[in-house]
Structures are given as C-alpha cells and as structure tokens.
Amino acid sequence: MTEPVNDIPEPFDEAEYRRRQRARANLMALLLGGLAVLFFFITIAKLTVLK
C-alpha cells in the first residue's frame, strides 16, 4: 500500500503576482521613456559636437 503523496500545489498568490507584474511594467515604462529621452539628447549632443 502506498502512502498518499502530498503533492497538492500551494495556492497561487495572485495578488503578489499582479503586484510584481505591475511594478515591473511601471519600471519598464519608466526605463523605456528615460532611454527615449537619453537617445534624443545624445543625438542632439552629437550634432552639436559635429558643428
């Protein structure tokens, strides 16, 4: 006779999942926005230096 195996998965913490997803999405938006601004200013700076 085999022992019943306790392989019932832990309940998924959906609130924590969504919180992390939201935090990463917000951070990614900020980083992409920052990069767009940085690349714009790099382009302007390079044009200024070339002049």
Place this chain on the structure above:
Amino acid sequence: MAHSLTHGETSLPADWRDLFALTKPRVMSLVVFTALCGLLAAPGTVHPVLAFSSILAIALGAGASGALNQWYEAGLDAKMKRTAGRPLPAGRLDPQTALQFGVGLAAFSVFLMLFASNWQAALLLLASILFYVFVYTMWLKPRTPQNIVIGGAAGAFPPLIGWVAATGSIAPLPVLLFLLIFLWTPPHFWALALFVRSDYAAAGIPMMPVVAGEKSTRRQILVYALIMAAAAIAPWPLGYAGALYGWTAVLLSALFVILSVQVGTRMAREGDTMQPEKRLFAYSIAYLFILFGAVVADHWWPL
C-alpha cells in the same frame, strides 16, 4: 476569477529589487567612480550628455558582468555565508531570468557606448565584460589561487574606458591607473579572503589563503602593497600628474603599506577577530576612492 495557476506551473515574476541586486551595486559604485575619474582626467572637454551616457554604459556593463557572475556562481554562492542570501542561491530568482538579464544588459551597454562615444571605448567595454565573465569567473576563479591577480585586470578597465571614451585613444596616465587597480586588487581581496577563509574553503574556491596558507598570503599582501605604492606614486615623477596627486599618493600609499605591514607580519590566533585585516580591507576601498579623486583634482586644480 480563475485561481488555477500554481507555483509548480508558473513562478512569480522576478522582483526588480532582485534584478538590481544581481548587478552588485556596491561594486558598481567603485567602477563608476574610477571610470568617471578617467573621463574627467582626460585632456579636452566632453559634452556632458555624452559623458553621462558613457559612464552609464560602463555602469551597465559592470552590472551585466556582476549578473552573469552571479548566474554562473549560484551554486558556489549557496555554500558561502557571505553570499547565500543573494537572489539566485536564496531562490528568489530563476537562473534563466538572470542569464537573459545579464546578456541583454551587456549587449545594451556596448551598444550605448558605441552610440554615445566611440568604437574604441565600446570595444574595450566588451573586452572587459568578456574578460570578467569568461576568463575570471569561468576559467581562473575555480582553478588557480592567482585568480584575482590576473582577474584584477577586469576591474582595472573602467578608468581606461572612461579616458578612451573622452579621447578615442590610450595614453600613459590611464595605463598607469589601470596598473594601479591591477596591483591594488590582490592585497584588497586577500585581506578579505583572510577573514572569510572558511567560506571560500567550504565552497572549494582556491583562494590564496586556502591553497598557499595564511603565512604566504600575508607575505604576498605586503609585497603587492609595496609594488602598488610604487605604481601609485609613479605618475608624479614620470610627469603625468602634479604635486597635488603626488603628495596624496605618497601619504595614502604610506598608510596602505603600514596597514599591510601589520597584516603581513602577524598570524591569526584562536578566536582572532582579524581587526588588522578588516581595517586593511576597509581602508583599501577608501584609498582607491581618494586617490582617483586626487587624479581629477590634480588635473582641474593643479598646485
């Protein structure tokens, strides 16, 4: 509302703080500072936006190196008290995410350097990342007690990259600064290795105190400190730096050697708190910060 998702099937997305920790922010601060000093000590002026972008690229490159190092060494980190709490050994981050993050960050840092600066600086940045990951982390570190001697070159790149980002070419002063960090690395890391020796032994990393013993390590700390002091002062008599840098280097290096003599001429006893070693380790960090600050101060406000 569906609640069918399980831990077994879907893991939680990585927390951004764990991704940030993967970049070794404390190491990055020294990298950024020395790179900035290299850039500011270079002749001519750099557009502030391009200077900022170049330093950002170096910081991201250093972060990528740290992430790939932690990805590769997750198993070793789990065996050491000092590193067991890092995101990968602690199980807060999965290895695949860490690898993708590291490779992506490395590629982006080189691209940013190429875009903001020049191909020479981008090439040096790429070389420093590859050297740190493949030569130091994967090849030297698990095989030889000379790991941090040769691997020290990876940490010595930033001031050179900063200078090349500003000028597009290599000159004697940044090469001497490269040499300074290269020679500073062994006494800095061996002082640490002396007081976390059991950690390294448990992980099977052949650090000098584990392989060659305490006495030999202490003697080598002293020898390297003397050579490093000579390299630190060298830019002054060679005419690449002025008196402000020269006197700063003489005084700081003298103190470095005194602390190294204290470490080099003693042996740890039962229940030793290893204060001289901890003092040398802490001082070595301050030493590099102040000395590189002096390089910039000497360039901008010579005596």
